[in-house]
Amino acid sequence: MSLKMIYGRSGSGKTTIMYDLIKKNLEENPSSNHIILVPEQYTFRSEQKVLKDLKETSIFNVSVMSFNSIVKKVLNTVGGSNHDLVSETGKTMLMTRALFNIKDELVYFKRVSKNTGFIELAKELVDQMKRFDIDIIEFEKIIDNLDDIELLQKLKDIKLFYSEYNKELSKNYIDLIDEANYSLEKFKDAFFLKDSFIYIDEFNDFSEIQYKILEKIFLYAKKTYISLTIDVEDRFNDIFYITKDTDNKLSKVAVESSTYIEKPIIIKDETPKRFQKGKELDHLQKEFFKYPSKKFIKEPSNIKLYRAQNRYDEVERVCTDIINKTREDDTLKYNDIAILCRDIESYESVIRSVFREHDLPIFLDKRLPIDGNLLSLYIISLLEMVVYGYSYENVFKLLKTGLTKMSIDDIHILENYILAYDIKGYKYNEVFEYSYPNIRDEKLNKIYMDKVNNIREELILIYNDFLENIKEKITVKEKVELLFIHLSENEIFEKTYKDIYIDESIISKKSEGILKEQEEVNKSIIEIMDNFVEVLGEDILENKDFLSIFKAAIESHEAAIIPFTLDQIIVGDVARVKTGRIKNLYILGANDGIFPRTIRDDELLSDKDIIKIKEEGVEIGIDSRSKSFYEQFLVYTAFSTASEFMWISYAASDIDGKSLRPSIVISRLKNIFINLEEEVYINPYEVQNDGIESLDSRKGSFNKLIHEMRRDIQGEDVNPLWGEVYNYYDNNPEYKYKLKIAESGLEYTNQVKSLSEESANKLYDKNLYLSVSKIEKFSECPFAYYVRYGLMAKERKFYEMTPPDIGTLMHSVIDQFTEDIKGIELGISSLDKEFIRESVDLLVDKEIEKNNLIYKSSPRYRYMGEKVKKIIYKSIDTLTAQIAKGDFIPMFNELGFGVGSNLPPLAIDIPGEDKEALLMGRIDRIDVLEMEGKSYIRIIDYKSSDKNISLNDVYYGLQLQLLVYLEVVLKNWEKLVSNEAIPGAILYFRMDNPMIKGSLDLSDKEIEIEILKSLRMKGMILNDAKVIKSMDKDMEGYSLVIPARFRKDGELSSASKETILTEEEFTILREYTKKKLGLILKEMVKGNISIVPYKNKDLTPCRYCEYKSICQFDTKIKDNNYNNLRLFTTDELWNNMQKTKEEEDGKNLD
The missing domain is CATH 1.10.486 (PCRA; domain 4)
Structure with missing residues (x-):
């Protein structure tokens, strides 16, 4: 039983020495078992290495294992637990059940205990407590000794779910940590360990349970070798804090198990084997964490620093560099290349997309979340x-x-x-x-x-x-x-x-x-x-x-995803990926707070909690200081990974354009390599490469071809090389169709051509049946008209009340109300307020029941229904007051004109066309004044928003509705009235329940006057004092009913030439309206569907257009221009329209 340590910096050849020892021991001890113990994620690569490096040696007795697999082999050999091994998913379910069982006992975590995120954190904490071999009795002692109330509540809850989880687990299952603990007593009977040689490589630290397993290995194996990344001569460098701590713990385990510690192998090569072709890389891994450090004077050729515009640009440039390097070096394979990030989640989608575009094979060494599938x-x-x-x-x-x-x-x-x-x-x-x-x-x-x-x-x-x-x-x-x-x-x-x-x-x-x-x-x-x-x-x-x-x-x-081919670029997190022998390394995302990562308290126990518990004699987690050392060690590990070339880059901004700062490692790198040039983002399409070097992958070159085609269209000089490239793609079945699409895209303008004569004829029959509002829509923008009424495109209808819906409801109720009171002898002005209120309530409820059930669907809509009732009531109340103030009598409501209506359609000749348009519509209200043997006509249109007539809008065909209504009535006056019909007024009435400004002591009469002022009708009226007085008999000065005012001398004010019109001016407007309608209709039947919205100062229909996502109108795009309306003075407008009338009169004489 002996332990031999192998010490050396990264790349010094520790693994090479380990495999030389395996070869030597295999020759000397061919019957013994030789076990290579590596981290779980490194087993596949280690097995490949065994097959490659030990092929001339008998390898039947060589096994590659992880701690989990060695535990399983012990239990399979000797006999395992009666309980089934629980999966990670099973642990989640057990934790969910455990938390449910104790939900009423939890205090600190009570409110969050049902959250999925908490379940995972609780599960991770329990695993961590098991890895640190926490004894529940010691845990209870800590609780008894604590004076920190918040931490005390936390630990009591943690003890609850820790105990409950283990209770649920122990019923039928065992987890990996408990299984490892259970196996400890079985190691002594595991024959495959007796007199075996154990080679432990690629570890930096071990968990508590792993130290216990190592103790058993030390006891029963013949000899154990462990490699650690340590520079034994560099005593004061904190970069090796973790591995030095691991070394101390291993020595302690060896002493406690009476294992003989042999003289270690210390690798002191000036230039480690890994960096024979990369002197700068050797200098980097030696000097980066030294203070003071030696400067590298020459311009480095093996290290590249790049500041990207954003992550997409960063990945794009990496792809280009990989393509160039594999093209220049035939021996460089994809599996010689690795890409590492510390924030792989932010780069994953970009890497997948860009590398797929460049046909570069990658293996993302990351477990795949399935929740988004x-x-x-x-x-x-x-x-x-x-x-x-x-x-x-x-x-x-x-x-x-x-x-x-x-x-x-x-x-x-x-x-x-x-x-x-x-x-x-x-x-x-x-x-x-x-x-x-x-x-x-x-x-x-x-x-x-x-x-x-x-x-x-x-x-x-x-x-x-x-x-x-x-x-x-x-x-x-x-x-x-x-x-x-x-x-x-x-x-x-x-x-x-x-x-x-x-x-x-x-x-x-x-x-x-x-x-x-x-x-x-x-x-x-x-x-x-x-x-x-x-x-x-x-x-x-x-x-x-x-x-x-x-x-x-x-x-x-x-x-878990495994590579489906061997020759792939490995991509992953610095902390997870074990790359093996890598020639070229690309480190992405060297930004502040990411590489190295900022330590955050994002677990159930904060750093402060962990330190406090450690002071009580129990280690329950890793504190922030140790995590910081770990992050530094990851930087060192990354910088010492590549043997020939290292690229490091950072993004200057994130996906939203927010600026990002470079990591501290960037400034440190520049400080050591004083002639290291930082490359910055340059638009690749602005750099003109005349040679073959501008071509990379098929997809990448295809994109560059499109750019060159655009330059060619714009008349710029283009290298003839791109003609050959074009022919290549044009003859490639996979790209031929894409090339045609690209060509059509280069010629793209969102501006549309006029409809063909055939299409226009299909859209517009011999006789056009149209409403005035449709013609006004065409005047606003021909394309919007075409989409709405030609293509019949409509916005998706939602279960909600929109302003047009409310307007329709109010129209319907007011129309029905006026229809219902026709038989009342004294007329609408005789109605009292209570009758109006009751009638409105009844009519609104009836209309809601019939067509607008949405008003009953929620308290909000019920409130809206009541609000609509108040608006209609106030509107009718105002209408009755307005009617009562004058002598005009409402004669017709909702009077239709058109096919099958009360009046015939208004026929409009289309100049130069063998067609005419038949205009249809419905007039809200027609009032009549019989005076001096003449019938004065007042047209009133109800609106749910404020509206007035503008002569400029009439001139440009944007506001013709009331004039068309007037023309229809005057043309058919014999069917409506007994006397000659004269235009009296065309007015808009706004339906509203206005808020009145004023003091609290306003009388009812004063409030009524303010409401009448607010709802005063707007439009045009005949310049006749008698007619005007017949609209407001009480008028003194300003009228409360119409837009008119008498001066003190009793004469009409001439303040607005657009409001007060003579009979002749009404005639001019009528004639101009018909002329304008004909011109608009001519453009319509010619097939004009151009995207040319009008613009009147800042007013444009695009602001509220429901089709702007279709036309994509943008003045920055070629041929996208507004129809900018010149605003004429009133005198200019009357002169222009008078000329039109005179022209029409001349034609009629001819």
Whole structure:
């Protein structure tokens, strides 16, 4: 029994000496067992090394083991425990059950004990306590001696779940640490250890249980060799703090087990074997942690420092460097290269994406979390449906995994309906009867309703049985069986592979890694279900607890992935990856707080807690000081990994553009290598490489080709080399189609061409049936009109009340109210407020019952319904007051014009076209004043928002509605009134319940006057004092009803030429409106669908346009310009429109 230590710095040849000793001992002791003991993650590479380095020697008696495997071999040889070994998933389930059992006893952790994150932290702390061999009796003594109240509460809770967990575990199971403890007494009977040679390599430290196993190995093995990374001559360097501490503990174990400690092997080579080709790397690992350090004067050729713009650029440049180096050196294989980060999570997705793009094979040495996998999402969503029923989130989270039989189109059809009517729960089992959202055509609506109900039936057919069968009061085993049957019958496992295979039997080479990962995920899900049955099988859990434990198991489970080929670039965390012999190393993410990592208190016991407990004589964890030494040691380990070349880089900004600082190791590196140049980000497309060196991988070169094609289009000089590259890709079946897409993309502009004559004719028949609002939409932006009314694209309807919905409701109620009171002899002005209030309540409730059930769906919407009632009541109350103040009498409400309406459509000739447009619409209210043998017409349009008429907007065709209504009435006046019809006014009335500003002592009369002022109608009125007085008989100065004012001399104020119009000006406006309509319609039928929104100062329809994500209008893009409207003065507008009228009059004379 003897122990021989091997000391040396990284790269000094410790492993080489170890294998030389194996060869020597194999020759001298061929019948003895030779066991190489390495960390778990290093066993595969060690087995490869044994086959390679010991091939000429008898290796039948050589075994590569980890601590776990040596324990298993002892127990398999001698006889193990009667308990089954619990998996990590099983431990999560047991911890969940343990915490549930003691939930009422917990104090400090009571509120967080059900959180998945806490379950994992509790499990890790229990494992840590076992690794440190914590005796529960000693733990209780600490609790008795503590005076720190907060820590005392923590430890009492920890003792509770530690004890409860072990109680649950001991019923049927044993974990790895307990198994190791159990095996200790068995080592003496393990014959394979007797007179064996043990070689322990690649460790820096050991846990308490591992020291106990080492004690047994020292006792029964013939000779034990252990290598440690220590520079024995450098006594004062803290970098070896961890390994020196390990060495002291090993010596103590050896003494206690009466093991003879031989003279160690100390490697003192000036230049270690690893760095024979990398002198700078040798200098780096020797001097980096020395103070003062020796400077390296020459410009280093084996070390490169790069400051990247961001992580994507950082990884992109690494790919380019790897491609160049493997191209320059035929002997450099991918498995000679490693990429290390200290924050692999931040780089993982970028590395996968960029390396795939460059066709570089990588093996990510990291256990794969399965909680984001589609299969995991499907199962969790399914179980959430069990607990919470058919809710939108659960149903569509499940359907959108793509693992169901439902097509994506069917999912969208169902989703639109569910969102529009807030369907949930039992409603899924009832036939959907409400009309399909945004479809008014009855035939088309029936098609969609049949379709959505068929989809609904398909959905409940698949899931109802499962949801009904998985009862609360059945065992966990029965629930798991039901889940497995559902997954099998619906071929869910098979569907996880559907996007990986090219067809049923062929898989693309690029997808091999993805296939392996999915296979491991599927195995993991089966393993979780097996663990459920094994650990909790006979328990009866409520479905919400079943879901909670399943979710915790999935979130904590990580699948082990093994390399599917040997020649791959290894990628991983500095702390985990054991790289073996690496020629070229790339260290990414050398940023402040990341490399080395900042020590944080993110565990159940803080650093302060750990130190306090240590002072009481019990070691329960690693304190921040030791963690800091560990981080320094990782930096040293990384810097001494490569034998020939090392790249180190950092990102200047994160994904959001926030600046990042370089790590302290960067400044230290520059301080030692005084001529080390820091390369900085340069746009690769701005660097013109004329030679073949500009080409790297097929994908990378393809991207560069596209850039050169863009330069060529812009008229820049391009190297003829790129013509040959173009021909290569054009003749490559894999890239030919991609090249064509790229070419079309280079010619891309979001601006659209006009519709062909054939398409325009299909869209616009011989006679166009249009509303004025559609024409105004075209004037705002032709493309928006085309998308809305040509393509019939509509925003998804949600189960919510929008301003247009509220406006429609208010319109409907006011129209019905005015219709209902037609028979009242004294008219609307005679109605009292109570009658109006009761009528409004009745009509709103009736309308809600018929079309707007959403108002009953929640307290918020019920409140909104009451608010709408108040607005309508106040609006009608104001309307009655306005009518009462004048002599105009409401004659018509909701008067329609168009095919099948009260009045015929308004026909508009389209210049130069053999077509005419027929305008249709509905006029909210027409008031009439009979005076002096003439009928004065007042058109009123109800609006739910504030609106006025602008002559500029009329001029540009943006506001034609009221003028079209006026034209329709005047053109058909004989059908409506007995006398000649004269335009009296065109006005907007805003429906609102305004807030009145003023003192608290305002009288009712004063409040009423303020409300009338606030809701004063806006628009244009005839310049006739009698007519104006007939709209507001009490008018003195400013009118409370219309936008007019009398001066003190009794004359009308001429303050606004846009508001007070003569009869001639009304005629000019009417004639101009018809002319403008014809010009707009001409552009429409010509197929103009250009993306040219208007702009009036800062006002543009793009601000609220629902189609801006389609057109992607941006003035920075070529051919993207606003239709900037010149704002004319009122006089200029009247002159321009007068000319139009005179032109029309001249044509009529001709």
